[in-house]
Amino acid sequence: MRRNVREGDCLTRILVTGGAGFLGAHLCERLLDMGNHVTCLDNLHTGARQNIAGFLANPRFEFVEHSVIDAFDGYFDEIYNLACPASPQHYQRDPVYTFKTSVIGTLNMLELAKRRGAKLLQASTSEIYGDPLVHPQKENYWGNVNTMGVRSCYDEGKRGAETLVSDFHRFHGVNTRIVRIFNTYGPGMNPEDGRVVSNFIIQALTGNDITIYGDGSQTRSFCYRDDLVEGIIGLMNAPDHVTFPINIGNPVEITVRKLAETVLAMIPSKSRIDFRPLPEDDPMQRCPDVSRAREYLGWEPKVPLQEGLGNTIEYFRQIIASRSIPSVPKTA
Known part of the structure; x- marks a missing residue:
């Protein structure tokens, strides 16, 4: 029986989807270090139990094996939606699943955020810029994406997810953030x-x-893992008017x-x-313009x-x- 942290508890209740993945697990660790209650939601499609094994004994950590494609409920203050295969090797293995995770999974998390009044951060990607014709890539660049290529399940899935996030903010008042993640290691x-x-x-x-x-x-x-996670957390805690996409990368x-x-x-x-x-x-060139991150988050990579x-x-x-x-x- 899974535990539920309900209204009235003093800890910040955070849901991290894809929390057993490379970035998700490190994000969970950092959020736990900050004193939060963290629920990791992951169906282990590309994530791994060993990534979160060190947290399982922590009473403020909870692991739920579940796919974001299926409906989910709980009491949360913040949702970090990282769930999706993120490397070409993985997202091209089952492109329909990848697209469903990006779009249906994001829709489910937005519905949860709307229902519970939670703040949601959507993990988008530099892949939405495709093979860019603008260099470096600023957030106001719309991209150069092949809608029918082998990478489009991920590229277009994430672009569609950004649309959903933006519409839920405009039409339903959901407090949202969008981070465009560049190559991380x-x-x-x-x-x-x-x-x-x-x-x-x-x-x-x-x-x-x-x-x-x-x-x-x-x-x-290439942005180091620790720098990337600090940028993501900084964006989640940015002022509420920062709902536009922010590049995080080196x-x-x-x-x-x-x-x-x-x-x-x-x-x-x-x-x-x-x-x-x-x-x-x-893509032949992939490099972020991080001016927005510097201006609105006071962030830049250090490692x-x-x-x-x-x-x-x-x-x-x-x-x-x-x-x-x-x-x-x-x-x-």
Whole structure:
């Protein structure tokens, strides 16, 4: 029987959907450290129990195995809606499920927020910009998205979710926030999710060739996990007029090839760089303009790439020592 924290309790009651994922679990940990009661809602489609194992004994933490696609109820003051497969390897595996999670799942959480008078933060993504024609990407840029491509289940699902969030705010008065998350990395990443940082580190640590799709000139910017979570919490606690999208990411840009070379410089390895054809609709440039985050949240990333990569390398070194790593999937 699941516990319910009901009206009259003094703790802030927070629901984190997708709370057993990479970012969700770290968000749960940070919110618990701040003294909140946290309910983690996750159907473990891409999340994992081991990510939240350290919190299960905490009386202020509750895990509910449930999909946001199905109706859910409870008493909450705040809802962080992070539920959705987030790497191409995962969201392309079942594109219809991904789209339903983004749209139906967000609709269910908005209905819950409306019913309980809760504040809702929607985790959107830099993918809504598609393969951008504007650089760096500002929040008022509408994007360049292929509506029928292999990535569109995620891109268009998240764009639709932003529409729902905006309409619930305008027409139903729900107190909402929208964060557009750019590439994030750090300890706790799933070694099998196909993200470029985890792929490069695992390939270098295991002595396999580092796979680059395209010529490596495409750019990304990488925000460390801790910085990203602080930005999300800052947005949830921002003044109520901050209902417009806010980019959270690192504005320091790096080419994919330079990232590979940086990883190889940090890990003694016999790995070489192996160039492969570029996947469909892979964006050539991805870098946030974080002016809004600086202005409205007083936020900017603090952890430099070398430091963050060092922490992440050590995390994967321990993972590899404890178990075998399967073949590395395509990079994101």
